[in-house]
Amino acid sequence: MTASGSNWKQRERRRLALRYVGAVIVTALFLFPIYWLFMISFKTPAEIFASPPVWYAESIQFANYAVLFKDGDAVTVWNSLVVAGLSTVLAMGIGTIAAYSIARFKTGGDHFAIWVISQRMIPPIVIVFPVFLLYVWLGKLGPAWIDSYHGLIILYTAFNLPYVIWMMRGYIEDIPIELEESALVDGLTRLQVLWKVVFPMARAGLFATAVFTFMFAWNDFIFALVLTRTEVTTFPVQVTHYFGGQSNFWAKIAAMSALGTVPIFIAVALLQRYLVRGISLGAVKG
Amino acid sequence: MARLTLTDLHKYYGDTHAVKGVSLDIPEGEFAVLVGPSGCGKSTLLRSIAGLEPIDRGTIAIDGDDVTDMRPRDRNIAMVFQNYALYPYMSVFENIAFGLRARKFDESEVRRRVADAAEMLDIAPLLQRLPRQLSGGQRQRVAIGRAIVRDARLFLFDEPLSNLDAKLRDEMRAEIKRLHQDLGKTMIYVTHDQVEAMTLADRIVLLRDGVIEQQGAPLDLFERPKTRFVAGFLGSPSMNFIPARLENGGNDLAVRVDSHSLPLPAARVESLKNHHGRDVLLGVRPEHLTRAREGEVRAGLATLPVTFDLIQPTGSRTYGTFKLAGTEVTAELQAHDAEQPGERLDLHVDMNRAVLIDPTNEQVL
Amino acid sequence: MATISQPATAGGQVIGDRWFKYWLIWPAVLIMLLIGLFPIIYTLMVSFQNINMMEEDTSFSGLMNYARLFGDARLWWALLHTLIFTAVALPLELILGLAMAYLFLDRMPGRQIFVALLVLPVMISPIVAGATWRLLFDNRFGPINQILGWITGEPQAVLWLVNPNLVYPAIFLAEIWQWTPFMFLLLLAGLSNVDQSQLEAAELDGASWWRTFWKIVLPAIRPVLLIALLIRGLDLFRLFDVVWALTKGGPGTMTETISIYAYVQGFQQFETSYTAAIAIMIIILLSVVVILALRRMEIAR
Numbered sequence: 001m002t003a004s005g006s007n008w009k010q011r012e013r014r015r016l017a018l019r020y021v022g023a024v025i026v027t028a029l030f031l032f033p034i035y036w037l038f039m040i041s042f043k044t045p046a047e048i049f050a051s052p053p054v055w056y057a058e059s060i061q062f063a064n065y066a067v068l069f070k071d072g073d074a075v076t077v078w079n080s081l082v083v084a085g086l087s088t089v090l091a092m093g094i095g096t097i098a099a100y101s102i103a104r105f106k107t108g109g110d111h112f113a114i115w116v117i118s119q120r121m122i123p124p125i126v127i128v129f130p131v132f133l134l135y136v137w138l139g140k141l142g143p144a145w146i147d148s149y150h151g152l153i154i155l156y157t158a159f160n161l162p163y164v165i166w167m168m169r170g171y172i173e174d175i176p177i178e179l180e181e182s183a184l185v186d187g188l189t190r191l192q193v194l195w196k197v198v199f200p201m202a203r204a205g206l207f208a209t210a211v212f213t214f215m216f217a218w219n220d221f222i223f224a225l226v227l228t229r230t231e232v233t234t235f236p237v238q239v240t241h242y243f244g245g246q247s248n249f250w251a252k253i254a255a256m257s258a259l260g261t262v263p264i265f266i267a268v269a270l271l272q273r274y275l276v277r278g279i280s281l282g283a284v285k286g
Numbered sequence: 287m288a289r290l291t292l293t294d295l296h297k298y299y300g301d302t303h304a305v306k307g308v309s310l311d312i313p314e315g316e317f318a319v320l321v322g323p324s325g326c327g328k329s330t331l332l333r334s335i336a337g338l339e340p341i342d343r344g345t346i347a348i349d350g351d352d353v354t355d356m357r358p359r360d361r362n363i364a365m366v367f368q369n370y371a372l373y374p375y376m377s378v379f380e381n382i383a384f385g386l387r388a389r390k391f392d393e394s395e396v397r398r399r400v401a402d403a404a405e406m407l408d409i410a411p412l413l414q415r416l417p418r419q420l421s422g423g424q425r426q427r428v429a430i431g432r433a434i435v436r437d438a439r440l441f442l443f444d445e446p447l448s449n450l451d452a453k454l455r456d457e458m459r460a461e462i463k464r465l466h467q468d469l470g471k472t473m474i475y476v477t478h479d480q481v482e483a484m485t486l487a488d489r490i491v492l493l494r495d496g497v498i499e500q501q502g503a504p505l506d507l508f509e510r511p512k513t514r515f516v517a518g519f520l521g522s523p524s525m526n527f528i529p530a531r532l533e534n535g536g537n538d539l540a541v542r543v544d545s546h547s548l549p550l551p552a553a554r555v556e557s558l559k560n561h562h563g564r565d566v567l568l569g570v571r572p573e574h575l576t577r578a579r580e581g582e583v584r585a586g587l588a589t590l591p592v593t594f595d596l597i598q599p600t601g602s603r604t605y606g607t608f609k610l611a612g613t614e615v616t617a618e619l620q621a622h623d624a625e626q627p628g629e630r631l632d633l634h635v636d637m638n639r640a641v642l643i644d645p646t647n648e649q650v651l
Numbered sequence: 652m653a654t655i656s657q658p659a660t661a662g663g664q665v666i667g668d669r670w671f672k673y674w675l676i677w678p679a680v681l682i683m684l685l686i687g688l689f690p691i692i693y694t695l696m697v698s699f700q701n702i703n704m705m706e707e708d709t710s711f712s713g714l715m716n717y718a719r720l721f722g723d724a725r726l727w728w729a730l731l732h733t734l735i736f737t738a739v740a741l742p743l744e745l746i747l748g749l750a751m752a753y754l755f756l757d758r759m760p761g762r763q764i765f766v767a768l769l770v771l772p773v774m775i776s777p778i779v780a781g782a783t784w785r786l787l788f789d790n791r792f793g794p795i796n797q798i799l800g801w802i803t804g805e806p807q808a809v810l811w812l813v814n815p816n817l818v819y820p821a822i823f824l825a826e827i828w829q830w831t832p833f834m835f836l837l838l839l840a841g842l843s844n845v846d847q848s849q850l851e852a853a854e855l856d857g858a859s860w861w862r863t864f865w866k867i868v869l870p871a872i873r874p875v876l877l878i879a880l881l882i883r884g885l886d887l888f889r890l891f892d893v894v895w896a897l898t899k900g901g902p903g904t905m906t907e908t909i910s911i912y913a914y915v916q917g918f919q920q921f922e923t924s925y926t927a928a929i930a931i932m933i934i935i936l937l938s939v940v941v942i943l944a945l946r947r948m949e950i951a952r
Binding site for chain 3: 336338357358359363364365367368369371372373374375376384385388389432436
Binding site: 023055097104119125154220225240276 | 671672673675676678679680682683685686687689690693694697751754755757759763765767768769770771772773774775776777778779780782783784785786787791792793794797800806828831832833836837839840841874875878879882885888889891892895896910913914917918923926927930933934937941945
């Protein structure tokens with residue numbers, strides 16, 4: 001039997017092999033910085049300050065992390081968690097019902113929807129500047145707003161609302177309206193429809209949007225930089241506190257950054273199918 | 287124009303053996319239809335001919351040239367895709383001209399050929415439109431225009447009518463047949479629709495599980511199926527298969543179904559008498575189960591009394607369904623032959639046209 | 652049997668519906684006004700006053716602060732730096748992302764895993780990214796100089812973040828590392844959605860790879876491409892975190908972006924009213940770009 005057609009198959013196989021080589025190289029290049037960060041977080045001081053640098057830690061040890069907890073710096077990760085978590089819950093709750101209103105009743109029309117998403121495009125510095133002045137003023141009237149949980153939480157909620165509304169509007173529009181109509185015919189109230197039909201159907205979208213929302217707040221630097229002092233410092237701000245001329249606190253930078261990055265790994269693992277839709281503001285459905 | 291020769295073609299998708307040794311010879315100018323249920327390998331075969339899928343074993347030759355390892359563009363083949371694959375950002379003119387321009391045809395030649403093709407397909411007024419501004423039928427025409435504008439050696443059609451509604455499909459089917467008559471090119475057409483296959487083909491190639499089950503002229507396959515599968519696939523409504531037994535009826539052979547004995551015509555006795563005493567499947571098309579009329583006597587008509595439990599009028603015909611030997615059987619009646627379920631009627635079974643099938647290997651006896 | 656407990660009106664609408672949609676939306680609107688409307692109005696107001704570290708003059712001072720914008724060379728440099736970052740990083744990210752998308756476009760076992768790994772830089776905090784690159788660029792303990800040493804054959808101690816000639820390439824590298832995967836992901840999705848049979852038709856039509864790319868692929872991925880460019884363009888325009896983590900705008904003010912400059916003016920120099928004027932300028936610049944872009948792209952479907 002002659003093996004005709006095998007030339008072609010062979011070409012394909014060679015091409016696939018080459019693509020694999022390319023894929024591995026590209027992935028290695030992109031992962032190297034992350035590897036370096038984690039690896040430093042496991043190094044002993046002697047290993048960190050070896051010149052030329054060593055490419056792997058002799059043994060994995062957690063002393064650098066222990067220091068963060070001992071010095072109390074790790075509380076900044078807790079602050080990030082509280083602020084990002086609570087603002088996510090708020091933004092998701094308020095944003096999803098608003099999104100439902102826009103998706104199903106066209107509330108406010110197209111212009112309103114565009115106004116919502118354009119909020120997302122304002123540079124954070126422009127937002128945080130007047131909010132800072134507002135918080136200072138509010139602080140003179142009563143309890144402090146600068147360097148407080150509620151101050152940050154409300155700002156993150158507000159900043160993430162347009163994203164939540166925009167994304168959830170898309171997910172809700174994907175639900176066949178007949179389901180809701182059938183539920184209405186079956187005698188459910190509008191609120192019951194929302195609770196028993198819309199939310200369960202939009203479950204995956206709700207979840208994906210919540211993870212992204214959490215991440216935006218978690219990763220934010222500039223709002224926290226302006227609005228925190230010492231009490232509710234978030235971890236990105238804490239990381240920058242370790243920078244200093246020639247005497248960087250290398251171990252702390254690496255360990256704190258690594259602490260702040262582990263949740264991201266989990267998020268990416270959870271999001272998979274919704275990554276593209278999430279980062280493209282729903283424009284590309286992956 | 288070209289002759290297409292496939293020799294022992296094999297194709298695997300991972301562990302799935304999608305095409306299992308297909309050999310086929312399609313002479314110049316023939317209209318061949320590859321037909322079969324989904325997953326039978328017909329589209330894979332077509333795409334292999336186009337060069338869009340590599341094959342694992344075997345050869346493909348056009349006019350004796352081995353094109354097995356050739357890239358699609360070098361094979362000089364034109365293809366009409368199921369979804370038409372029109373380039374959405376180009377006008378109809380640019381769509382049709384794309385292949386010519388890619389092959390560096392002279393611009394005046396391009397214009398002349400596109401105009402000719404548009405004329406032929408009745409789409410001349412649409413040339414400046416974009417595909418999305420066209421109806422389904424018009425898109426179909428543009429797709430065909432894009433194929434015929436080049437002097438391709440071979441024309442391939444991949445279920446081109448499946449996205450059209452029933453009426454348009456009938457129209458376009460006729461149009462494609464006319465096109466073949468006018469151009470006289472070798473055409474390979476893939477469909478799962480047996481009506482399309484019957485009406486269009488010079489030759490039907492019926493595929494099943496990656497193998498050619500039977501090939502030949504449409505009526506040849508229809509009247510002389512070699513297997514139960516072929517018999518059941520062609521024809522609508524499809525053939526009834528009734529468990530039965532071949533036995534003696536006097537000095538002739540008869541088919542016994544339940545308590546009824548249906549004698550075979552003398553002409554068929556000789557070829558079947560070796561199978562005497564065997565269990566068989568009696569294959570009868572609905573149109574060969576008709577109402578027995580007074581005084582109608584013809585060799586090979588056997589009488590069968592039945593009680594309908596379902597009547598489906600379609601206008602010109604009425605389909606009556608009844609139970610026989612544990613299966614549902616459909617008969618094709620005249621419009622007013624039966625009107626209510628529960629009606630009793632004598633049917634004539636045309637035993638000249640009935641096929642007998644060996645239930646163990648599903649081959650026609 | 653389902654019973655309809657709600658009295659239905661003629662239009663098929665249930666009584667109470669008229670207000671239902673507003674009940675759902677008002678909390679969101681209220682909160683969004685905090686960032687959508689309040690800042691602009693308040694900033695506008697402050698920009699016409701004269702508030703700074705020394706005095707709190709809330710009387711109307713006209714266009715004083717706006718006039719000052721024109722004479723502020725550091726501001727225009729910051730704007731220029733921002734534009735340089737955008738103009739260099741955006742096309743590079745696009746081209747690299749496109750090349751990567753092509754690398755991963757065809758079926759390949761394990762592709763999901765590669766994609767999941769490649770997306771990590773996009774998802775991590777820009778501050779963490781900046782910190783990481785700080786570690787990598789370190790002149791003595793970073794691997795970049797070490798690798799450079801291997802290539803050149805002698806030890807290198809390049810001061811990446813201090814040397815005026817190298818600080819831009821260094822920031823570009825960090826920026827492109829973090830955001831090329833973003834382009835990659837979107838373009839991969841875009842390319843995957845290109846109708847396969849159109850490409851096959853083009854192949855049968857005898858079109859070359861380039862011709863197919865320009866005439867068929869590019870028009871097909873254009874919407875995705877524009878969205879990606881818009882999102883990244885706006886991100887780059889407000890670039891802050893990575894630069895802050897790497898150089899804080901230095902050496903001197905060499906890498907100061909418009910966001911960093913506004914931060915410095917507002918929160919280090921306490922030039923409150925002047926910062927407000929800068930913010931208004933940024934909003935006006937952006938609005939023009941965004942409105943034009945949105946009109947063209949119909950992001951709102």
